[in-house]
Amino acid sequence: MHMLTAKRVISDRHPAAAARYLARLAARGGGYTVRGVSGWAHRHEVEEGTRARHDGQLPRLHAMGLLDRVDAGPSGGTGGCWVYRITDAGARASAETWGDAYERVRVPGEMEKPAPVYLAPGPRNALAVLRLAYDAQAGPRRFGEDGWRTGREPTLIVEESNRQRAARRYSRLDSMDLKWLARGGFAEKRDERLWGRDQPVVYWRVSEAGRSVVLLPWRAPCRDDTEDGDELA
Numbered sequence: 001m002h003m004l005t006a007k008r009v010i011s012d013r014h015p016a017a018a019a020r021y022l023a024r025l026a027a028r029g030g031g032y033t034v035r036g037v038s039g040w041a042h043r044h045e046v047e048e049g050t051r052a053r054h055d056g057q058l059p060r061l062h063a064m065g066l067l068d069r070v071d072a073g074p075s076g077g078t079g080g081c082w083v084y085r086i087t088d089a090g091a092r093a094s095a096e097t098w099g100d101a102y103e104r105v106r107v108p109g110e111m112e113k114p115a116p117v118y119l120a121p122g123p124r125n126a127l128a129v130l131r132l133a134y135d136a137q138a139g140p141r142r143f144g145e146d147g148w149r150t151g152r153e154p155t156l157i158v159e160e161s162n163r164q165r166a167a168r169r170y171s172r173l174d175s176m177d178l179k180w181l182a183r184g185g186f187a188e189k190r191d192e193r194l195w196g197r198d199q200p201v202v203y204w205r206v207s208e209a210g211r212s213v214v215l216l217p218w219r220a221p222c223r224d225d226t227e228d229g230d231e232l233a
Contacts, residue, residue, distance in 0.1 A: 010066075010097045015057045017050040019066060019094040022086040025049075027103040030221030032083055034070050034116060035108035038219060040083040042072075042118055045218070058084050066090030068108060072118035072216060074184050081118050083216070116216045124215065126177035127186055129154045129170050130206035132161065143190060148203040151175065178204055186210035 010016040025031045026039025034040045046054055059082075061067045067090055073081030086094070088105045095102035119127065133154040134147045142148040151173065158170040181187035188207050191200035 010093055012057075014050070014052050014054060015061055016094070016097050017052060018046050018054050018057055019061060019086060019090050020098055020100070021046055021049045022067065022084060023091045023094040023100075023103070023105070025221055026086050026091070026105050028221030030219050031085070032072075032116075032118070032216040032218060034072065034083060034085075034216065035111055037085070037106050037108050039105070040070065040072075040085045040216075042081075042083050044120070046084070058082070061090065066093055070111070072116060074117050074119075074186070074213070083118055112214075114214055116214045118216050122174055122177040123180050123184075123186075125171045126173055126181055127206065127210055127213075127215075129158055129173055130178075130181070130187055130204060131211060132170070133157050134206045134211065142192075142203060145205075147205040148190065149205065150201060150203055151178070154204070181210065186213065 010019055022031075022039065022041060025041060026037070029038050031038050031045070032040040032042075041049070043054055043058055046058065058067060058069075062069050062084065066087055068085045068087055069082045070085075071081055072083045085108070086105055088107070091105045092102055094100065130149075133149050136157055154173055158172065162169050178187060178189070182189045182204075186207055187210055188205045190203045190205075192203065193200045
């Protein structure tokens, strides 16, 4: 089914909701900032904001010229970690579809160097915790180096930071997120076999790449009215 009429109206409900969410995000200065402009979002944020699944709809809107997209995945991007932003044509189509006031959308500039990277919430939290543990420089030197921590030690740092009601709150570490970071080169893992133990002790440390990578920061829109509460006529 073709989603647009001659008047550039998005006739399918879920793509229309996604376009409206992204149009409002860009207009309100929210989302990720990439190529000098705000308003970018991963599929997960669009789904959360519209309370609907968007498995293949964002690529379809991009193919129709209604969305821009950038691969913000690690290692230079492999086409699997797109963030999307409404185009000016998309903003016009969304306004026509919903009867909203049209708000012009700025054209993105050049990609930043180094390019910012999107990480899912779990690995992002794990990387932040490993960075925190590395900067704390608490604990003994292991393998002749600083920064190596058992899986339990960063958890204690998180609990202490959260108790102090710091500006940022961290979640507990998940071993799957740590393994994901290690596969991506953002963390290092070492095992140590100790006498009397059946299983080795596992140590983790944020890698040089993990310390230097620039992550996309999410910014809430200026007004909390980006949720789709209306129905298409």
